[in-house]
Amino acid sequence: MGIVMKKLVLLATALAMVSGTAFAADMPLKAMKAPPPAPFDPWDIAFGGGITNDYIFRGITQSNHKPSVNVYFEPRYNVTKDFQLYVGLGGASISFPNRAAAEIDAYGGARLTVGQFAFDVGAWGYMYPGGTCQFGAPGIDFAGKFQGAECALNGLVNGNVLKKDVSFFEVYGKVNYTFNDNFSMGGNIYYTPSFLNSGAEGTYASIVGKAIAPSTWFGTSGIGMYVSGEFGRQWLGTSDSFYGVAAFPNGINYADYNTWNVGIGFTYKVFTLDFRYSDTNLSKGDCNAFTSDFAARGNVNGTNLGTFVTPINPSGVGSNWCGAAGIVKLSADLTAMTNLK
Secondary structure, three states, X not given: XXXXXXXXXXXXXXXXXXXXXXXXXXXXXXXXXXXXXXXXXXXXXXXXXXXXOOOEEOOEEOOOOOOEEEEEEEEEEEEEOOEEEEEEXXXXXXXXXXXXXXXXXXXXXXXXXXXXXXXXXXXXXXXXXXXXXXXXXXXXXXXXXXXXXXXXXXXXXXXXXXXXXXXXXXXXXXXEEEEEOOEEEEEXXXXXXXXXXXXXXXXXXXXXXXXXXXXXHHOOOOXXXXXXXXXEEEEEOEOOHHHOEOOEXXXXXOOOEEEEEEEEEEEEOOEEEEEEEEEEOOOHHHHHHHHOOOOOEOEEOOEEOOOOOEOOEOOOOEOOOOOOEEEEEEEEEEEHHHHOO
């Protein structure tokens, strides 16, 4: 019995040692358990501003080919990592024929990423405070409607007319496809029932492309480079009678036009320096009819030079607001989650 007892004691000790070793080996595995994921913060804010030598919008200057500054502020709510809601407020300096000197933008929408596709839908409001009615004596349009004393007092010397309030809104949809880290392409479409409050419907569609240089091109300097371009077409309807001419007293059917731009840009941290060429196929006469350019010329002392006469621009004055332009813009773009941590 003594020998048997000794064997049982040895066996029990061995089992205890094996069990203890297994238990000890299990301890580090429990200690190395992955920590819970960090809480998801859905809120973010994007903001920034820029300065340019010429504020061009769809091929047409908004600043009389003079410098312009802009700022924006955009709160964002990320429902998920792929779905974002946003609103924004922005502003830019302009130079309009009705003496409005500022554009105020209010917008909002939703962005969705699905694989390599990025979608964006929303609405954009363009407001131009501080305008005055520009018409010219006697202040009666071609449909026989009186435009008021203010219009008569503020007539432009070239005979162009513009309403006091040219604010309007658009709805839009965008899609972009990212092929890889260096190349993407996309399309945009915008619609408004009254472009610049003219009474004319407006639809704008464009295709865009962007190629980003490999990061190895500039080593560890932090500088990036890209080439981008856009080709678009603006379709426009018929204005109301305020903009009527003798042949079309109830309004003019604005000329549709193509516009395009191409440029090269350099990035460093939050800064972007962009050099761009922009142009349209609008004639100087049709450009004048559309923009009511206060600087348009072509009719001197009642003598029609004839160069810029079109069916919707019988005055013959012509505008260079829609022609070729070189644009240089320096901007800064930040987000609170990335740049202000």
